[in-house]
Amino acid sequence: FTELETAQIGRFQDYLRIHTAHPSPDYAGAAAFLLPYAASLGLHTTTLHFTPCKSKPLLLLTWPGTDPSLPSVLLNSHLDSVPAEPEHWLHPPFAAHHDTGGGRIYARGAQDDKCLPIQYLEAIRGLRDAGFAPARTLHISLVPDEEISGADGFEKFARSEEFRELNVGFMLDEGQASVNDEFRVFYGDRLVWRLIVKATGAPGHGSRMFDGAAVENLMDCVETIAGFRDAQFGLVKAGLRGPGEVVSVNPGFVMNMQPSEAEVGFDFRLPPTEDVEHIIRRIKEEWAPAHKNLIHELMIKGPMQDVAGRPIVTPTNASNPWWSVFEQAIISAGGKLAKPEILSSTTDSRFIRQLGIPALGFSPMTNTPILLHDHNEFLEDKVFLRGIKVYEHIIRALSSFKG
C-alpha cells in the first residue's frame, strides 16, 4: 500500500472504532471525528438537529460547486449501526482488526455503512488534489437512526426547510455487497409493515382437547401466512423473482401467550409496486379473519406512494438522465453493473424518492459476502480502497453533469 492508502485504511479503522451501535449510538463521537476530518478537506460543515434534546445530530458536509444555480448532488450515509454479539465474533466488533494476511477489516459497520463516509471524503481528497472543481454543489449527509426507522433522522430532514434549500437533484445512498464482480445498484426499497394478530378463545384445562382455544386460532393464522410465505419464497428459490421482488413475511416479532389470549407479530416487506389493497384484503379475509376470533393491527412504516401517487422507485432508463450519468461513471471506473434491483430491506432513500427526487442505493463492494447485520462483518482493504476510486469517477461525473 502507498502511504496515502495506509492512511485511508487507518481513517476507516478509526471511524469503525467509534461505538455507533444501538441502543446508544455514540453520535457525538462520530461527529467529533467526521466534522474536523471534512473541514481539513476544505468542506463546509453544518450540524442540524431534529430532536429537542439535540442528541441525534445530522451532519451536512458541503463542497460548493462553481454553478450554484444547478441542483445539487447528495451522498448519504447513516451514522448508526445495529448491535453486535461479541461472543460470536472472531475479533471484537469495535476493534476494527485488520487481518494482514487476507486484508479483511472486521467491524460492525464495515459494510453497513461506515465505509461510505470515508470513501466519499477520500474521493473528494483525490479530486481536490487533482485540481477538480465541481460544477454542481456536492453535499454529504450523515444521518442518525436509519436502523430504527429514520423517524428522527432522514424522515424529518427530508421534510425540513434546510433540505429544501439544498435543492437536491439526485442522491446516492447505501446499497449492498455483491458476491461477484458486478456492482449492485438499487432503484427501490421494499415497504415495511408490521402486523400483530391477537387471538382470543375459550380457556380450559391443559389436559382437555377442545376446539377454539386462543393458541389454536392463532395457529390457523400462522399456518395460512406460512403457506403464503412458502409460495413467495418459492418464487425466489426457483429464480423467478429477485429477493426484493416478492412479499416477505417472517413471524416472531412479538410473542406473548396466555391461556385465553395469544399474540404473534409478523414482519412484512412488500415490493413498492405490490397491490397493497390485495394484501390487506387477504389479511382481513384469509389470514386473520374475525370469525376465527382473531383481531389484527397493521402498522405501515413509512410512505407507500410518492407525491404523485406512484410507486416509490427511481427510473433506471432514459427517462432519468442521472441514471446514464451514473452508469457511465461505473464503466469509466472499469466496473460492471448488475441489473438494477429492489433492495430487500429499507433505507433512507425512500424518503427522498417519495419527494420525486431520484435516488440510487449503491455501496461499491464486489466479490464480498453479504454480511450486513451478521456476525463477523468485514470489508477487505483492497475492496475498500477500490471504492474510493469508484467514487472519484462517480462524483466527477455527477457533479459535472450539466443536463
Ligand SMILES: CSCC[C@H](NC=O)C(=O)O
Ligand atoms: C421501519 S424502517 C426499518 C429500517 C431497517 N433498515 C435497515 O436495516 C429495516 O428493517 O430494513
Ligand SMILES: [Zn+2]
Ligand atoms: Zn445501512
Ligand SMILES: [Zn+2]
Ligand atoms: Zn443496516
